[in-house]
Amino acid sequence: MKSVITVELPQQSYEITIAPGAVDDLGSWMNRLCLGQKVLVVSNPMIFRHYGQRLMDTLTEAGFEVNSCILPAGERYKTPMSLQKIYDAALVQRLERSSTLVALGGGVIGDMTGFAAATWLRGIAVVQVPTSLLAMVDAAIGGKTGVNHPHGKNLIGAFHQPRLVVIDPQVLKTLPAREFRAGMAEVIKYGVIWDAALFAQLESSPRLDQRRYVRESLLQEILTRSCEAKAHVVSQDEKESGLRAILNYGHTIGHAVESLTGYRGVNHGEAVGIGMVAAGAIAVEMQLWSQGDHQRQLALIQKARLPTQLPPGLDRGEIVAALQTDKKVAAGRVRFVLPTQIGTATVTDQVGSALIHKVLATLQ
Template identity: 60%
Template sequence: MASIISVNLPENSYSIHINAGGLNNIGEKASHLAIGKKILVVSNPEIFDYYGQITIDSLQNQGFEVNYHLIPAGENYKNLESIAQIYDTALKCRLERNSTLMALGGGVVGDMTGFAAATWLRGINFVQIPTSLLAMVDASVGGKTGVNHPQGKNLIGAFYQPKLVLIDPSVLKTLPEREFRAGMAEVIKYGVIWDKNLFEALESAQSIDSLNNFDEALLNDILTRSCQAKADVVGQDEKESGIRAILNYGHTIGHAIESLTNYETFVHGEAVAIGMVAAGRVAVKMGLWTENEAHRQDELIAKTGLPTTIPHYLKVEEIIDHLQMDKKVKDGKVRFILPEAIGKVQICDRISSEILSETLSVLID
C-alpha cells in the first residue's frame, strides 16, 4: 500500500511518499532527485541502530558517498550547540552546496537537521525520513525547522522545504507506545481542524491506544489523511501569515505546559492533547462550539490514552504569563485556534484573561 502526496508551494514544491518498506529503496528514490553525490545522514543512536545500516546500504548501492552524524535523543539536545556539532561534521565531510543532509529520526532530529540544512552554506539539500508517528504527520510536512531557546520552544529556526519526505510506516513497530499515542494527538488535531472523516474513522475504531490495534489500511489512511490535511493548509500559506495558524490548534497552551515542566513531564503530543482539551473548553465558553462536540473530542483523546488535565503543581498565572512570550503573540494579544465544528476552526485573538483563567483552573488536576 503506497501513496504520494504533493506539497504544492510557490517555490520548492516536493512530494511525500508513504510506502511500507520504502526505506529499503531510499537510495533509488534519492537517485531521482538532483541532490549531488554527498549525503550526511543525521540520526540518534537508537534509531540509527535500527535503521541506519539499511539506509546507508541503500544509498551506497546507488553510488552516494554517505557519512553519518548522531545526536543523543531528546528535546534537551535540540539546541544551537547540537547544530554547531552538525556544522562541524558537515565541514569534516566537506559537504558542498549541492550536497544533502538527510534526517533519519523523529521530530527533534528532523527539525535540527532541517535547520542545519537551511543554514549550512546558506542552504543545502534536505531529505527527511521521519521515524515517529508525530514526525510523520506533523514535522515532515511544511518546512518548519529549528531549535529551542533556553526560554522557549522553537524560537530559533527557519522555513526550509525538503526535497523529499519518505514515510515508511513499517518503522513504527519499534516506536515506544507512549510516542505512538503522542503522535495520535496530532492525528486527532487534523480531524478536529480539517477532516471530519478522519475524526469519525478514529471514533469508529474500537481501540486506538496502540499500533497493534491498527491494520495496514487504517494506518495508511490516517497517515495519508493527516499529511494531506497539513499539505492543504501549508500549500495555502507557506510562511504562516494566515490560515496556517490553525495547525497550532492545541499548541498555544501545549507549548506553555511543555516549557513550564522543562520538557520533562510530557512529550509534545501529550501537551498538545491537553492544549486541545483547553482550547475546546474555551471555544465552548465563547459560545463557538457545542458542548457535545467538545465532549466527543475529549473522549477521543482519552480513548487514545492521552492526558486531558493539567498537573496540579502548575499555576494558572504562570501559564498565562508564559503565553505572552510565545511566538504566536501578535501586538501583545495571544492568538487561539478555536473549533466551531468537528473539521472546522477559527483564529481568535479576543480571548479575555478571565475566560482563560476559568478554563485552566477547571483543568488543573
Template identity: 65%
Template sequence: MKSVISVPLSDRAYDIVIAPSGLDHLGSWLANRERPLIKPGQKLLLVSNPVIFKHYGDRAVAALTQGGYRVSTCILPAGERYKNLRSLEKIYDAAQAHQLERGSALVALGGGVIGDMTGFAAATWLRGIAVVQVPTSLLAMVDAAIGGKTGVNHPQGKNLIGAFHQPQLVVIDPNVLKTLPAREFRAGMAEVIKYGVIWDPELFEALEAATRLDHYRYIPEELLHIILTRSAQAKAEVVAQDEKEGGLRAILNYGHTIGHAVESATHYRGVNHGEAVSIGMAAAAAIAMAQGHSETLARSLWHPSEAARQQALLTKTRLPTRIPAGLEAENLISLLQGDKKVQDGRVRFILPEALGRVTITDQVSHDDLYPVLTALGAQG
C-alpha cells in the same frame, strides 16, 4: 500499499512518499529520475539519534550508498531537551568535518526533534542546502516532517529559533512504527486527532469507529493507511495555501498554544509534545465553550457535544487532558506571552467552531484563561 502526496509549492514542490519498506528504496528515489533530486556522487550527512540509528541506521546508509551517494553520519542525543543550539552546532561541526558543499544534503532519520534540527541546519549551512526527511515517529510522519518548519528551542520558549526550509523529499515507511514505543505512538495520534478537528471530519469519524488507538499493534493496516495519508494530505493542503503561516497555516497550531506553555513549564521533561498538544486541545475546547456566543468572535463556537467527542477520542487514545500537577496558572499565562504566535502583544488562539472548522482569535483574555487552566488542574 504505496501513496504519493504532492506538496505544490512552485519551485519548492516536493513529494511525500508513503510506502512499506520505503526506507530501503531511499537512495533510488533520490537518484533514479530524469532530474535527480540530489545528484548521485554528492555527499550526504545523515543525522539521527542512537536509538533510531541502532534500528534503522545501517539500512538507511546502505540504501543511500546504493543510490550512489557518499554518506557520513552525525548521531545526536535523543530527547526534546537536546533540541538546542548546542546540538545544532554538532551538526555544523559534522558538516564541516565531512566538507559538505552546496550540492550536498542533510538526511534526517528520526522523530520531530531530529527532523526540526536537521532541517534548520540545512537551511543555514552554506546559506541553505537540501534536506531529506525520513521520519520514524508517527508524530513526525503526520506533522513535523511536512511543511518546512524547522528550528530549535530557546530556554524561554519552544521553537523560537528557526526558519522555513522545505525538504526535497519526505519518505514515510510505516513499518518503522513497529519499534515505536506505545507512548510515542499516542503522542503522534494527538496530531492526527488535531487534523480531524481542524480540517477533516471524515478522518475524525474514522478514528471514532476504531476499537483502540493507543498502540500500533491495535491499528488495522487499512486504518493506518487512512491515518497517514489523510493527515499528510491535510498538512499538504494547508501548507500549499499558506507556506509561511501568513494566515491559514496558523490553524495547524490548534492545541499548541497552551501545549507549548506546558512543555516550557515542565522544561521538556515528563510531558512529550503530543501529550502537551492533547492538553492544549482540551483547553482550547474549554475556552471555546466558555466564549460561547461572544460578540468578539465571528461565529458562535462549538457545541458541548462536539467537545465531548473530542474528549472521548483523546481518552480512547490514552492521552492526558489535564495540566500536570504543580504547574501554576499564572506561570502558564506568562509563558504564553513568549509564544512565537503572539502579535501586537496579544496571544493568538485557534478555537474550534465545528468538526473540520476552527477560527483564529486574539480575543482570549487573562480572565478567560485563568478559570480554564485551574479547572484543568493548574494551581491557582
C-alpha cells in the same frame, strides 16, 4: 499499499511517499532529484541502531558518499548546542551547496536537521525520513525547522522545505507506545480542524493507543489523510501568513506546558492533547462551538490515552505568562486556534487572561 502526495509550492514542490519498505528505496528516489554526491545522515542512537545502517546502505548502493551524525535523543537536546554538532560534522565531511542532509528520526531530529540545512552554506537540501507517528503526520512536512530556547519552544528557526519526505509505516513497529500516542494527538488535531470524516473514523475505530492495535489499512489511512491535510494547508499558505495558523490548534497552551516542565515530564503530543482540551473549553465558553462537540473531542483524546489534565504542580499564572513568549503573539495579544465545529476552526486574539485562568483551573 502506497500513497504519493504532492506539496504544491511556487518555488519548489515536493512529494510525500508513504509505503511499507520505503526506507530501502530512498537512494533511488534521491537520485531522481539529481542531488549532489555527499550526504550526511542525522539521527539519534536508538533510531540509528534500528535503521541507520539499512538507510546508509541504500544510499551507498545508489552512489552517494554517506556519513552520519548521531545526536542525543529527547526534546531537551533540541538546542543550539546540538545544532553545533551537525555543523561540525558538515565541516568535517566538507559538505557543499550541492550536498544533502537526511533526517532519520522523529520531530526533534527532523526540526534540527532541517534548520542545519537551512543555515549551512546559506541553505542546502534536506530529505526527511520520519520514524515517529508525530513526525510522519506533522513535523516532517511543511518546512518548519528550528531549535528551542530555554524560555520557549522553537523560538529559533526558519522555513526550509524538504526536497522529499519518505514515510515507511513499518518503522513504527519499534516505536514505544507512549510515542505512538503522542502522534495520535496530531492526527486528532487534523480531524478537529480539517477533516470531520477522519474524526468520525477515529471515533468508530478500535483502540488507538498502541501501534499493534491499529490495523495496517487504518494506519495507512491515518497517515494518508493526515499528510493530505497538512499538504493542502501548506500548499495554500507556506509561511503561516493565514490559513496555516490553524495547524497550531492545541499548541499554544501545549507549548507553554512543554516549556514549563523542562521538556521532560510531558512530551509534545501529550502537551498538544492538553492544549486541545483547553482550547475546546475556551471555545465553549466563547460560544463558538457546542458542549457536545467538546465532549466528543475529549472522549477521543481519552480513547487515545492522552492526558487531559495539567501536570501536578504546574502554576496557572506561569502558563499565562509563558503564552507571551509564544511565536504567535502579535501586538502583545496571544492568538488562539479555536474549533467551531468538528472539521472547522478559526483564529482569534480575543481570548482574555481571565478566561484562560478559568479554563486552566478546570484542568487542574
